[in-house]
Amino acid sequence: MSFNPNIVGFACQWCTYAGADLAGNLRCKYPPTIKLIKVPCSGSVEPEYILESLARGADGVLVGGCHYGDCHYKDGNYKTSRRMTVLKKMIEDAGFDPRRFRLEWISGAEGKRFAEVVEEFTRELQELGPNPVKEDA
C-alpha cells in the first residue's frame, strides 16, 4: 500500500504499554505506523493532546488503557471512557472524521491483541487516506 499512516498512540504504562512490550516479546508482527507515548494512566490523556496530535497532522490517534476494573488508580479508565465518548462527538460535530480516533482497552497480557489493533487501525486509516489538515500543518 502506498500510504503509510502516522499514528500517535497514548498507552497507559500499566496495561497497554505492557501489552505492546509483550507483543514484541511474542514476536508479533504489526505495521510500524504507531509511535507510542507512555502515560501514567489513560485518564491522564487530556483531550487537548488528541486535538494537538490531529492538528499537527497525525493520521490517527490511539488511546490505550486498562480494562474496566483493572485501573491502577481505580477509576482513571472510567473517566477516559466518558471523556472520549463526548470528545468523539465534539470532533465529529466540528467536521472532523471521528474514525481517526480510537479508544481500546488492552491489558498487559494481550500482546497479540495490541498487534491486531494496530494492524486493523492502520488498514482503516489507509482506506480513509491522509489527514485532511496535514498540508498546512
Next chain:
Amino acid sequence: MAEKIKFGFLLAGGCAGCEMALVDMSEKLLDALGHLDVVFWAPTVADVKYKDLEAMEDGYIDLAFVDGMIRNTENEHTVKVLRQKSKTLVAFGACASLGGIAALGDCHSQEELFSQAYKDTFSTDNPDGIYPQPECTWEGKYDLTLPAFTNRVSTIDQLVEVDYFVGGCPPHHDFIAQLVQAIVSGNLPAKGSWLTSGKAVCDICKRNPADHDQKRLPIGEVFRTVDGRPDEDKCLLQQGYICFGPVTQGDCGASCLNVNIPCRGCGGPIPGVRDYGARCVSTITSSLKDDETAEEFVKKFNDMAKFCYRYSYSAGILNQKLTPGK
C-alpha cells in the same frame, strides 16, 4: 501630572457590546477619561475616519483596544493598520481574544450562511437570490466595492501580535474599571498575558459546594436549561445543569450564575488551558457518574462542538485547520 495616554478603540467584526460595557463604567469612565486622550474610536463613538488612522505616525497611539473578530477584509486591513500605529494592543472581549459567537459560523459553509442571511429568513424578500458582491459596476460607470467575506473567522492574535487579552462577552464593567486603572497606572503584567485575575468562575461563585462544606458528588443526570428550573442556591453542575464555571475565568463575578443561568465560557479559559472546548469536555465528563450519563449528555446536546466552543471556536487547536462547513 503625567501626559495623557493616547487611546484608540476599534470595533472589528463585533456587535458593539464591548463599547456598551465600556460606557457602562459611567462615572469611573469619566475619571479614566481624565487620563486618556481619545484619538481614534471607530466606527462607533468618535468621528475619526480610517484614513485619519492611516495618516498617523507608526506607534502614535499608546494604547488601543480592539473588540470583535476578523470576519471580512475590512477588519483585516484596519486591525493591521491599528497594530502599526499602536504601542500596546489589547484584544478586548471574547470575540477579539477567542472568536466569539460569530466564529460558530465556521461550522457552516459560506453558501449556508449567505442563504440564511440573505434569502431564507422569514422577513427577507429576495426572490432573485441576490447576495452582496465585493465588487460591482453600477450603471456601467461606477465601480463599487464592499469588504469581502473571509474564509474563516480569526481572532486578533491570529492576524497580528497582541499584547494583552481580556475575555468576556462583554467584559464586566467593574472589571474594565480595574483594568483601565491598571493601565493608567502602568501596572501591567508580561506581554501576551490575559489582564485578568486568573481565578475560575467557581472560585467567585457563591454556590460553590466547597464554600458550604459540601462534597462534590458525581452527576447522575444531565439537564438542559429548558428542562426545568434549577435550585437557586445549589451548584448548577451538581444539579446536572452543565456549567463551564470550572474552566472559565471569573472576572465577571459569576454574573450568569447569580441569575440562575449556567456559565457558557465567555470569560475565556483559566490559565494553562490551551484549548477551551477540549478542557470543557475533560472537566465536565469526569464529573459525570458513569458511561450512561455520558451517553445521555451526548444525546441531549446535539451539537457538542458549538456547545463547548460557544465563545472560543476560532481559538481551538483543530478548528482553525478545518475547512468551514465540512
